Structure formats: structure tokens, C-alpha cells
Amino acid sequence: xxxxxxxxxxxxxxxxxxxxxxxxxxxxxxxxxxxxxxxxxxxxxxxxxxxxxxxxxxxxxxxxxxxxxxxxxxxxxxxxxxxxxxxxxxxxxxxxxxxxxxxxxxxxxxxxxxxxxxxxxxxxxxxxxxxxxxxxxxxxxxxxxxxxxxxxxxxxxxxxxxxxxxxxxxxxxxxxxxxxxxxxx
Numbered sequence: 001x002x003x004x005x006x007x008x009x010x011x012x013x014x015x016x017x018x019x020x021x022x023x024x025x026x027x028x029x030x031x032x033x034x035x036x037x038x039x040x041x042x043x044x045x046x047x048x049x050x051x052x053x054x055x056x057x058x059x060x061x062x063x064x065x066x067x068x069x070x071x072x073x074x075x076x077x078x079x080x081x082x083x084x085x086x087x088x089x090x091x092x093x094x095x096x097x098x099x100x101x102x103x104x105x106x107x108x109x110x111x112x113x114x115x116x117x118x119x120x121x122x123x124x125x126x127x128x129x130x131x132x133x134x135x136x137x138x139x140x141x142x143x144x145x146x147x148x149x150x151x152x153x154x155x156x157x158x159x160x161x162x163x164x165x166x167x168x169x170x171x172x173x174x175x176x177x178x179x180x181x182x183x184x185x
Contacts, residue, residue: 044113044146045080047182051174053167055085068110068154070140073123076112077149082175083108088165107165109172112140113149120150144179151179 040046040060049058061067061079069075087104114120124140131139140152 042078042113044149044182045078048080048111048175048178051171051178052082053171056082056167056171057085058082068112070112070152070154072127073114073120073140073152076114076152078113080111080113081108082110082171084165084167107168109168109175110154111143111175112152112154114152116145116148116150124150124152144176144183146179146183 040049041062042060045060052058059081061081064075067075067079084107087106090103090105124142127139140154143151143153145151
């Protein structure tokens with residue numbers, strides 16, 4: 001009788017210990033809200049994730065099969081995701097479809113990190129100069145760089161939906177500012 005009770009209490013303690021971390025994990029990888037402790041493999045990710053506004057989540061994606069493939073560049077070293085935990089209704093799409101609203105979206109920014117090399121710069125330059133030859137919509141848009149990384153953002157960089165999310169605009173400004181301070185280290 002003593003051993004089943006020990007097993008019961010230990011499994012209860014384990015399940016209680018895991019319940020606090022379950023909210024931070026989804027199918028995309030580890031997700032961190034602005035109030036959580038941020039644990040990432042790369043120092044620059046920890047630095048940039050300090051920009052997270054309230055009701056946003058962020059995570060670093062290192063899994064090869066989950067990273068976004070950008071046209072003519074491929075997968076980066078890692079991706080850094082920022083996604084709102086709320087939906088906005090796309091009023092622009094509603095205007096274009098006979099006034100039918102209903103399409104909702106989650107504001108999102110995805111940054112892709114590559115080794116800072118001339119080869120990557122040339123690949124991006126090719127996609128910019130030859131968009132008609134490339135069928136993939138996920139073009140790399142320059143976001144910034146450090147001594148170690150070139151940072152690009154794919155098609156989510158331009159927020160074509162309405163209303164524009166003020167938190168997303170402030171987040172992008174903060175990320176660019178943090179990137180500048182990271183470069184000056």
C-alpha cells in the first residue's frame with residue numbers, strides 16, 4: 001500500500017509541475033509570452049524577444065522541417081516568430097469581396113536569420129531583381145544585420161490587412177531599435 005501511494009503522489013507532483021509550462025508550448029515550438037522568462041538558443045533572440053508587447057507570444061524555431069523556406073535562399077539558421085494572441089478582422093478584404101467581412105488574421109512577424117555572407121546577399125538580390133521568374137511568394141525582405149547574421153522577413157513584413165495593428169507597428173520599431181543596440185555591443 002505504501003508504494004502505490006508514493007507513485008500516486010509523485011505522479012501528481014509531476015503533473016502539477018508540468019501544467020505551468022504547458023501554456024508556453026504549442027505545435028510550432030516553445031512559445032513565450034511577454035511575462036515569461038525567455039530561454040532561447042541564441043543571444044540575439046533573447047535580446048529581441050524583450051520587445052514582446054502584452055498579448056503577444058514569441059519563439060525561436062530551430063527545427064529544419066518547421067523553418068520557412070525563402071525563395072532562392074533556403075532555410076536560415078533559425079527563425080524568430082512574433083505572433084499576437086488576438087485576432088483582427090480584415091476590413092480591406094471585406095471591401096474587396098462585396099462588403100463581406102469575416103476573414104480574421106493574427107498579426108505576426110517572422111524573422112529569418114542567415115550567416116552574414118556575400119552568397120546570401122547575392123541570392124536575395126537575385127530574387128529582388130527577377131520576381132517574374134520566381135513563383136514562390138515568400139521573398140526575403142531585408143530587416144537588418146549584425147556582424148554574425150543577415151536578418152530577413154518574408155511576406156508578413158508588409159501588413160496588407162486593415163485595420164493596421166498599432167502593437168505590431170510598435171513591435172517592429174522596437175525590434176529595429178534593439179537590433180541597432182545589439183550591433184553596438
